[in-house]
Amino acid sequence: MISIITILIVLACVILAFFILIQNPKGGGLTGTFGSMSSQVMGVKQSGDVMEKGTWTLIGVIGGLCVISVMFFQKPEGVSKSTNSAAQQSSAPAKKGK
16 A cells, blocks of 8 residues: 555656746746647636646645555564563663762
């Protein structure tokens, strides 16, 4: 299950990188270049808003998948609570000087 979630995270990161790269911080870029074409073809007049919403949505998806992936991690087999507490109990406390 963790491998499926990892693949989804990587895929969302690639799509997010694409969204970020085609945006220009000053409002131009590829969004401005192809914005007029997309409004004629698809009827979308505000492609910048679509790109911004897509960016925030993908950030949320990546964050959610990261939180969900933590639930599927397993503890290593060699580590247990009893061995850690036994190691701590075997050491003697320091003596106070008189």
